[in-house]
Amino acid sequence: MMVITHVAVALLFAVPVALVEPSLAGPAAVGAFVGGALPDLDLFVGVHRRTLHFPVVGPALAVPAVGLALLVTTPLTVGAALALVGLGVHSASDALGAGEELRPWERTNTDAVYDHVGGRWWQARYVVPYDGSPRDLLVAVAASLPVLVVYDGPVRLVLGGLLGMAAVYTLLRRRLVPYFERVV
Known part of the structure; x- marks a missing residue:
């Protein structure tokens, strides 16, 4: 899935926080954004979907972090909890997508995400x-709708811009492969 889809899904988990405690909406959104995006930094460092993806450990760490945020509700605990939720959901949900390859529609590599445990x-x-399939864009848009309704200001602006980028990427995804192959 596109990193934008992962960010949108992570931000979806910030929506209840924004509704229940608006003063914590910002830290929740920042934490969700960071956690939703962070695993894909392993595109640049290490092995993608292995180095920074933790499909078992990520969700396992998110559960006590959410519990702590409920017991000790501060901007830091809420932001950290949402970051771990975003990281866990991103890591685990990569198994719902394709394998790790430049032409995933050819299905030549079914390795989706590495389970360190x-x-x-x-x-x-x-x-x-x-990533970049029409269904991927549909998931990103569906996850974004509640976020766009509840949040305003920078969150709405950034997410709207990311959705625009996702739409362009979806239109160009298959055409971009020859350029990616030259870089890789």
């Missing part, structure tokens, strides 16, 4: 056929 790759499920 089990010591093996989780297999791709192709619910979202590949």
